[in-house]
Amino acid sequence: MNNPQLDKDGNLRHLLSIEGLPKRILNQILDTAESFVGVAEREVKKVPLLRGKTVCNLFFENSTRTRTTFEIAAKRLSADVISLNVSTSSQSKGETILDTVDNLIAMHADMFVVRHAQSGAAHLIARHVPPHIHVVNAGDGRHSHPTQGLLDVFTIRKYKPDLHNLRIAIVGDVLHSRVARSEIHALTTLGVPEVRVIAPKTLLPAQVEKLGVHVFHDMEEGLKDVDVVMMLRLQNERMSGAMLPSTQEYFKTYGLTQEKLKLAKPDAIVMHPGPMNRGVEIDSTVADGKQSVILPQVTYGIAIRMAVMAILAGGSPASQAGGA
Amino acid sequence: MTTNHSNITPSQLPDAEGLLKVLAQKLEPLLQENTALVGIHSGGVWLMQRLLALLDDTIARHAIEHGTLDVSFYRDDYAQRGLKAENRPSQIPFEVDNKHIILIDDVFYTGRTTRAAMNELFDYGRPASITLVALVNRGGRELPIAPQIVAAEIPLQASQHLQLIQQTDGTLAFQLD
Numbered sequence: 001m002n003n004p005q006l007d008k009d010g011n012l013r014h015l016l017s018i019e020g021l022p023k024r025i026l027n028q029i030l031d032t033a034e035s036f037v038g039v040a041e042r043e044v045k046k047v048p049l050l051r052g053k054t055v056c057n058l059f060f061e062n063s064t065r066t067r068t069t070f071e072i073a074a075k076r077l078s079a080d081v082i083s084l085n086v087s088t089s090s091q092s093k094g095e096t097i098l099d100t101v102d103n104l105i106a107m108h109a110d111m112f113v114v115r116h117a118q119s120g121a122a123h124l125i126a127r128h129v130p131p132h133i134h135v136v137n138a139g140d141g142r143h144s145h146p147t148q149g150l151l152d153v154f155t156i157r158k159y160k161p162d163l164h165n166l167r168i169a170i171v172g173d174v175l176h177s178r179v180a181r182s183e184i185h186a187l188t189t190l191g192v193p194e195v196r197v198i199a200p201k202t203l204l205p206a207q208v209e210k211l212g213v214h215v216f217h218d219m220e221e222g223l224k225d226v227d228v229v230m231m232l233r234l235q236n237e238r239m240s241g242a243m244l245p246s247t248q249e250y251f252k253t254y255g256l257t258q259e260k261l262k263l264a265k266p267d268a269i270v271m272h273p274g275p276m277n278r279g280v281e282i283d284s285t286v287a288d289g290k291q292s293v294i295l296p297q298v299t300y301g302i303a304i305r306m307a308v309m310a311i312l313a314g315g316s317p318a319s320q321a322g323g324a
Numbered sequence: 325m326t327t328n329h330s331n332i333t334p335s336q337l338p339d340a341e342g343l344l345k346v347l348a349q350k351l352e353p354l355l356q357e358n359t360a361l362v363g364i365h366s367g368g369v370w371l372m373q374r375l376l377a378l379l380d381d382t383i384a385r386h387a388i389e390h391g392t393l394d395v396s397f398y399r400d401d402y403a404q405r406g407l408k409a410e411n412r413p414s415q416i417p418f419e420v421d422n423k424h425i426i427l428i429d430d431v432f433y434t435g436r437t438t439r440a441a442m443n444e445l446f447d448y449g450r451p452a453s454i455t456l457v458a459l460v461n462r463g464g465r466e467l468p469i470a471p472q473i474v475a476a477e478i479p480l481q482a483s484q485h486l487q488l489i490q491q492t493d494g495t496l497a498f499q500l501d
Contacts, residue, residue, distance in 0.1 A: 024409075028409050031409075031411070032407060032411060034412075034413055035394065035396070035397070035411050035412060035413045035414070037413065038414060038415065042416075042447055042448055043420075043447065043448055044446075044447035044448075047397035047398065047447075048397070048443070049397055049402055049407075310397070311406070311407055314402050314403065314406025314407050315401075315402065315403050315404040315405050
C-alpha cells in the first residue's frame with residue numbers, strides 16, 4: 001500500500017495522520033521531542049536546524065493555540081515563519097487551495113502547516129507538492145489532528161512512562177473530535193492495553209468499537225480505576241441539530257467534577273486538548289487542580305511540533321557518511 | 325605509536341582501558357575550582373563517567389560538576405543525513421557562564437562534532453574557556469580545531485572507522501572497521 005506520509009526508505013515525509021504510521025516512527029517523534037523539551041529551559045531557546053528554511057502556516061480555519069505553538073516551534077528551530085490566515089485573504093477572492101500553495105512554493109516555502117475545516121485538505125496539498133516540500137496536518141475537519149494526538153501521548157508517557165500498564169478514558173464528544181481518533185490510534189499502536197471512551201450515544205461515531213476501544217455511556221462506570229482521564233471539548237460550533245438537551249444537562253452527566261474524578265486511581269492525571277469550556281465538560285476545580293496536566297500539555301506541544309518539523313526537514317538518514 | 329597515516333589492523337589497537345588511565349593522569353592537573361566536565365554522546369559520556377570515578381577525590385575536593393551534550397541539533401550534515409533516530413536530551417545542570425569547561429570526546433577526527441558541541445554550549449551561556457580532551461586523535465581534521473589533551477595519536481586512513489564501545493561489564497574497548 002502506498003503511504004503518502006513515508007518516502008521509499010520508510011522515513012517520514014509528511015505528517016498527515018497517525019493512522020498508517022509505524023510504531024518506529026511514533027517512537028522516533030516522541031524520543032526526539034524529549035530532547036527538545038530541554039531546549040526551552042535554556043538561556044537560548046533555539047537550535048539552528050531549520051536555519052534558512054521557510055515554514056508557511058496555512059490556516060484556512062482559525063485556531064490560535066495550534067497556530068501559535070507551530071509558530072513558536074518553527075522559530076525555536078530557527079526557521080522563518082509566515083502565518084497566513086487564508087480565510088481572510090485570497091480564498092475569499094476565489095483562489096483555489098492549490099493555487100495558494102503554488103504561489104507560496106514560488107516564494108520558496110519549504111514546509112506547509114495546514115489547518116482546514118475540510119477532511120483531506122492536507123492530503124490534497126501533500127499529493128500536489130514537489131518531493132523536497134513537506135506538509136504537516138494541523139487539523140482537518142473531523143478527520144485528524146496528528147500533532148495533538150502525539151503531544152497527548154507524549155504527556156501521558158511523561159507522567160506514566162509504562163504505557164503497557166495503563167487504563168485510559170477518553171470522555172466526551174468523540175463524534176466531532178479529530179483528536180480522539182488520532183489518539184486512539186497512537187495509544188493502541190504503542191501498546192496501551194485498555195482505552196475507554198465515555199460518551200452519550202449521540203456523540204459517538206458509528207462502530208466506534210472497531211477502533212479497539214471499550215465503550216461506556218456512564219461516567220461512574222467508565223472512570224473506575226483509570227490512570228488517565230482525557231476530556232474532550234464539547235464542540236458547540238460543529239454541532240448542528242439537537243444532539244444534547246442542554247450544556248447544563250451535559251455537565252451533570254458527563255462533566256468532570258472532583259467527585260467523579262475520585263473514581264479514577266488516586267494518582268490519575270487529567271488532560272484536555274483545549275480550549276476548555278469550564279462548567280460544561282470540566283469543572284474549574286478539576287481543571288486547576290493538582291491532578292491536571294492541561295498546561296504541561298501545551299508546553300509539550302511545542303516540543304512535539306519541533307520534533308516533527310526537525311524530522312521532516314532533515315536529509316534522509318539512508319545516505320550515511322562518516323565524520324566524528 | 326605510528327607517525328604516518330597507516331593501515332592499522334584491529335590487533336594493533338591500543339587497550340582503551342590503558343589509555344583511559346593515561347588520560348586521567350593528564351587531566352587531573354586541569355581540575356580546579358570553577359571547572360566543569362561535559363561529555364559528548366555517546367563515547368564521550370562513557371569516558372566521562374569513568375574519569376569521574378577514577379578522579380573522584382579531586383572531583384569532590386573542587387566540587388566539579390558535569391553534564392552531557394547530544395550535538396544532533398547542531399550538526400552540519402543535518403541537511404544531508406537528517407536527525408538520527410536515537411538522540412538523547414543534552415543535560416547541563418549547572419551555570420555555563422564563566423566556567424572552565426572540559427569537553428570530552430572519545431575519538432577526535434574531523435573536528436565537526438567539536439564545532440557543533442561548542443555552538444551548543446554557547447547557547448547555555450558564555451564559558452570562561454573550553455578545553456578539548458579526547459582519548460584518541462585519529463588524524464584527519466577538517467577545521468582549525470584540535471584536542472589539547474589526548475591519550476594517544478593513532479593516525480588512520482580515511483577508509484578506516486575507529487570507535488569506542490562500552491562492553492557489557494562497563495569497560496571500554498576500541499572497534500576498528
